[in-house]
Amino acid sequence: MNEDPGRDVEQEEEELFEHYRFKVDPGQELVRIDKYLIDRLPNTSRNKIQSAARNGSVVVNGKSVKSNYKVKPKDEVAIVLPYPVREIELIPQNIPLDIIYEDDQLIVINKPADMVVHPGYGNYTGTLVNALVYHFDNLPERKSDYYGRPGLVHRLDKHTTGIMVVAKTEDALTNLAKQFYDRTTERRYHALVWGDVEEDMRIEGNLGRSFQNRKVMTVFPEGDHGKHAVTHVKVLKRFGLVTLVECKLETGRTHQIRTHLKWKGHPLFHDLEYGGDRIVRGTTHDKYKQFIHNCFELIPGQALHAKSLGFQHPKTHEWMQFDSELPQGFQELLNKWERYVTE
Incomplete structure (x- = not known):
């Protein structure tokens, strides 16, 4: 590979x-x-x-x-x-981090919107890894078994907010990687999607790169292409034209939640790549169009937040469970829909 x-x-x-x-x-x-x-x-x-x-x-x-x-x-x-990390020079940058938990083995952070996780083509600075390198370099004490760079075991898309765990040592990186590979971690996301989701559902469909546009993923329901993917969806709150749902990942594929929900006719609200950045449900009246425009202005991309993460600590073997509040823009978006439905 x-x-x-x-x-x-x-x-x-x-x-x-x-x-x-x-x-x-x-x-x-x-x-x-x-x-x-x-x-x-x-x-x-x-x-x-x-x-x-x-x-x-x-x-x-x-x-x-x-x-x-x-x-x-x-x-x-x-x-x-x-996986061996690309050999890219990691430039330390003093970017503020929302640290939820930290010890000598790992760090758990709350990633903001509009931030790429790892440097790459077009994004060599300003990433989460740049911020973590600076943070690790400036710790008052660093253990001798420090990995040498932030150890990524999972990622979030640029506009997806929420909880991530990053390893500091070789052992922690290997241990956490195995937990993610074995699917023994617990990951739950909150998403606002277009349409009235009728009921809780289990979405199963292979995911792979679209043949028409390699930047996005698509579902191959026959299973001839792509990789096996399963998402569990639970309805949290209905707003008529949109629905707040909780998504529990059984697998961790590229854009899994975004692709699966679009396939089911419920693209994520303001998803710039999967058709959620236009009016999918509702009227053509100017007042409604303005309301949706104002909603889009609250968040830079898809309304998706990594709400909670659970895993076994690589050294103590204690079960660690972390939860995060919705970011301000996402919460204001829900408040806006609440008022719209009420009024």
């Missing part, structure tokens, strides 16, 4: 870690598994493999093993590793 230099910055979460699998040759001599893997994995150090083993990410015949395990002929070997 080689990195595609032309890939979008806001890539799918599950591309942030790689899953390798090997069937050991019948004539293989006994050798430590870290030695066996380092000879077969590109751009990987023994430290990374040993860290993966410590965190249960090296599996032989269905069971986690330590790095000193001796590989035997016909063993089934699997390993999950954090």
Whole structure:
């Protein structure tokens, strides 16, 4: 699995870690598994493999093993590793961060709207990673096992707000990557969508790049293309022409919530890429058009907020649960619709 230099910055979460699998040759001599893997994995150090083993990410015949395990002929070997980050110079920038929690292993932040997560083509500065590099460089005390750069295990789109966890150490990065890969984390989002969502639903449909426009994703219901994706949708509040819903991710694909809900006829309100930035429901009266225009002015893009995140702490193994308030623009948007429906 080689990195595609032309890939979008806001890539799918599950591309942030790689899953390798090997069937050991019948004539293989006994050798430590870290030695066996380092000879077969590109751009990987023994430290990374040993860290993966410590965190249960090296599996032989269905069971986690330590790095000193001796590989035997016909063993089934699997390993999950954090995806190698692009070699881009990370420029520290003093950008304010909304820090919810921080310790020597990880940091949990509340990402604002209109902020790209990682530097890439067209966005080399002003990103969340630039801000984190500055923050880490200026901590009064930094542990010796610091990873050297913010360890990303998941991402949020530029205009999506809310909770993200970032690793500080190699072990934390490997451990969290495995949790996201194994889907043992809990992620819930709040979204305002066009239309009256009739009932709670489970949306299942493969997601992949659109053949017409490579910048957006589309659903392939027959399953011939794309990757398996599941979103659980729960209705929170109805406003007639729009609905506030909660989305629980079972998988983490690029633009998953945005694409799945558009497919079901409910594009996210003010989604610039998936048709939510025009009047999808309602009248053509000038007064209504002005109301919608005023609503659009409150948020820079799609009305989507990563409301809560739960995961197991990589060192203490304690279950960590974080929740965040809706950003001001999103809350004002809901208040506006509340008044519109009432009046």
